[in-house]
Amino acid sequence: MTAHQSEREVGRKTIWCVSKYAVPLEYGYGHRLFSLASEFRKLGHRAIVITSNSSHLSRRPRLTATYTNINHGGVETWWIRTLQYAGSGSFKRVLSWIDFEIKLRLMPKRRLPQPDVVIVSSLSLLTILNGYRLKRKYGSRLIFEVRDIWPLTLVEEAGFSQRNPLVRLLGWIERFGYSKADVIVGTMPNLAEHVQQVGGNAQKCHCMPLGYDPELYCEGRPLPEGYKAQYIPEGRFIVGYAGSMGTTNALDTLIQCAIEMQEDESVHFLLVGEGALRERFKKQTAKLHNITFAPKVTKSQVQSILSHCEVLYFAAEPSAVWRYGQSLNKLIDYMMAAKPIVASYSGYPSMVNEAECGVFVPAKDIGALKSAIREFAQMPAEELAQMGRRGRDWIEKNRPYEQIARDYAELL
DSSP states (O other), rough: OOHHHHHHTTTTTTTHHHHHHHHOOGSSSHHHHHHHHHHHHHTEEEEEEESSHHHHHOOOOSSSSSSSEEEEEEEEEEEEEOOOSTTTHHHHHHHOOOOOHHOOOHHOTTTSSOOSSSEEEESSHHHHHHHHHHHHHHHEEEEEESSTTHHHHHHHHHHHTTTOOHHHHHHHHHHHHEEEEEEEEEEETTTHHHHHHHTOOOEEEOOOOOBOEEEGGOOOOOOOHHHHHHSSSSSSEEEEEESSSGGGOOHHHHHHHHHHHTTTTEEEEEEEOOTTTHHHHHHHHOSSSSSEEEOOGGGHHHHHHHHTOOOOEEEEOOOOGGGGGGOHHHHHHHHTTTOEEEEEEESSSHHHHTOOOOEEEOTTOOOHHHHHHHHHSSSHHHHHHHHHHHHHHHHHOOOBHHHHHHHTTTTO
16 A cells, blocks of 8 residues: 555545645735645645746745745745736736646656645636646546636626637636536635536535635734824724725726715725726816825735724626625725725625625615715714624634635545
């Protein structure tokens, strides 16, 4: 009996977690796979992360070799040096996907233990092709984790035609992945409906939502000196938004709401972050005294700035993508801040309604948004605090990575 067979018999699994965009917690956005891998280790499994050093979402290490093995907090990590690119819409981004797949295919794997389970986590969607090859080669179980629904997102959010060659290619890869995976995991709660619609087997689909890592939500680091005095007014009911200001963030509704509420001196809108539309929004509201645009803060300072708000806002454009639910890190940040949430969102509801920590109003409905804000502004402070605490309590009970990893392990 080989050592590999012996491990299988006692239930210990070797798990390869493969995603071009996975990063350890110290690098910022994209740490989900690392958090899960760390928890898998605590459950007695051996988890290895395979990722790349190119991303538009977070910092990455500088590599001199094509393949570099680094231990991050106990998680064995194989970094693949791939083509660098600047923005999400860059054609180099697609080339970087291809570069990653070629190098993953050619990667010398003799130094790695054979996998019992291969988890392929999008994006990039192309990695499911390598995942299937690994499944065939090692006889491993293949889990296809879907974090963004492609190519539907390209069609709905970016305006691509269904006949676009890239859309057709990604559509074929998506269907291939759904058919060849042993298990399909979605971070959004209603993915099974989409899987069934595109010809997959919805019975193989399970929701494993985004989780929270307590390390990220220790007491927030202080804001830069003078930040609060310059950007956060005293004695106002502050409606806060923290995040990117791009076309997919649907902030037009909030901006128009601020314009229509400019005579209400008790309510102030605070938008924190950067993005392509930030300057346009600033010009559009230049004469208003009820809105402030504050510069981006670090991830460790987000909770500090949210603590100065009374209500937090998030939005999504009307889109078929949201019919299957959302999986936004922003909502976890908001709920951990223990603040009520008003969501301009017409998709599949989750989290906010489950925790009873806020309200959904129809996307693009400025009147409904104004009414919700005014209702919140008239609530007693203790009622607002109780609502916010329900959100935090719900996250701490339902979304720690320790619990998600245990649920995930049942699929291995």
